[in-house]
Amino acid sequence: MNLIELDDVSRTFTIRTKTGRLRRERREVRAVDGLSFSVAAGECVGYIGPNGAGKSTTIKMLTGILVPTAGRLRVAGVDPARDRVQLARRIGVVFGQRTTLWWDLPLRDSYELARRLYRIPPPRYRANLERCVELLRLGELLDTPVRQLSLGQRMRGDLAAALLHDPQVLYLDEPTIGLDVVSKARVREFLREINESGTTVLLTTHDLTDIEQLCGRVMVIDHGRVVYDGDLPGLHATGESERVLVVDLAREVAPIEVAGARVVKVEGNRQWLAFAAQLSAAPIVAAVAERYPLLDLSVREPAIEDVIARMYAGVAIG
Numbered sequence: 001m002n003l004i005e006l007d008d009v010s011r012t013f014t015i016r017t018k019t020g021r022l023r024r025e026r027r028e029v030r031a032v033d034g035l036s037f038s039v040a041a042g043e044c045v046g047y048i049g050p051n052g053a054g055k056s057t058t059i060k061m062l063t064g065i066l067v068p069t070a071g072r073l074r075v076a077g078v079d080p081a082r083d084r085v086q087l088a089r090r091i092g093v094v095f096g097q098r099t100t101l102w103w104d105l106p107l108r109d110s111y112e113l114a115r116r117l118y119r120i121p122p123p124r125y126r127a128n129l130e131r132c133v134e135l136l137r138l139g140e141l142l143d144t145p146v147r148q149l150s151l152g153q154r155m156r157g158d159l160a161a162a163l164l165h166d167p168q169v170l171y172l173d174e175p176t177i178g179l180d181v182v183s184k185a186r187v188r189e190f191l192r193e194i195n196e197s198g199t200t201v202l203l204t205t206h207d208l209t210d211i212e213q214l215c216g217r218v219m220v221i222d223h224g225r226v227v228y229d230g231d232l233p234g235l236h237a238t239g240e241s242e243r244v245l246v247v248d249l250a251r252e253v254a255p256i257e258v259a260g261a262r263v264v265k266v267e268g269n270r271q272w273l274a275f276a277a278q279l280s281a282a283p284i285v286a287a288v289a290e291r292y293p294l295l296d297l298s299v300r301e302p303a304i305e306d307v308i309a310r311m312y313a314g315v316a317i318g
């Protein structure tokens with residue numbers, strides 16, 4: 001069963017720009033341009049693309065905030081713009097850069113307001129809150145006013161708020177932005193759990209690690225159109241993108257030589273080794289550790305902008 005369906009959906013904005021002292025020019029921006037795709041119940045789909053690609057416009061149409069200029073759109077069987085109230089009960093939304101929580105109220109009060117707003121039956125509300133509190137470790141934070149929470153704590157609070165009414169679909173816009181490594185891991189673990197228990201997830205992010213750890217399917221959008229729909233290794237393969245292994249050594253050595261990777265930068269004891277993104281880092285790490293005085297390492301994912309730029313550099317799009 002498809003929970004999200006878009007059929008040839010477009011959204012155009014008219015913008016007026018000043019071209020002289022009195023002259024203004026009207027210009028049309030096609031934010032979304034003939035988009036067609038569907039998402040089946042239970043999927044976790046990464047929805048990625050460079051800045052201005054049309055991601056937010058798509059999400060806004062899927063939540064009913066924006067009306068498409070053309071095309072047909074359905075979410076959980078509902079036309080989002082026409083039936084926003086009905087839709088609100090079936091979807092949850094989390095924007096990493098904004099909060100839906102009440103700034104001056106303790107978390108618990110925001111949740112109570114959500115319970116009333118969505119008319120969640122008390123036993124279901126209690127069970128859902130208990131589950132979120134346990135999985136997101138919110139127990140000690142429930143009585144803290146939202147303005148006193150750290151970014152990571154607030155994000156966990158927002159995730160719980162979006163899920164108390166058992167939405168079928170969860171839209172996430174940059175849920176790990178600005179979070180430290182531990183908070184990111186916690187949020188990802190929670191999202192995996194939520195998805196495994198049946199919630200369909202559409203995830204917008206600039207962090208490819210989010211996609212790698214959560215999404216079996218990734219859709220790349222650029223200039224309002226889908227330019228790739230498949231899995232992440234497939235995306236890396238289309239563009240021959242590279243990941244970078246950063247190693248800290250006990251002392252300065254000549255550029256490392258190991259199979260499958262090449263040194264792209266050296267700075268004192270630190271060296272950067274690029275390798276094909278669809279390959280595992282494990283054999284390269286093992287080879288470096290065996291022959292060099294390795295102290296520490298990290299793996300950097302390619303930026304989404306780079307992946308897309310390479311995709312356009314003449315390689316066929318799958």
Ligand SMILES: Nc1ncnc2c1ncn2[C@@H]1O[C@H](COP(=O)(O)OP(=O)(O)OP(=O)(O)O)[C@@H](O)[C@H]1O
Binds near residue numbers: 029049050053054
């Ligand atoms: N309300 C608006 N009025 C005019 N133009 C708009 C409006 N909203 C979006 N646009 C334009 O539509 C295009 C797509 O914007 P959108 O915000 O959907 O991109 P995005 O992929 O979400 O980008 P980002 O990653 O930067 O958030 C851009 O060119 C943007 O300037």
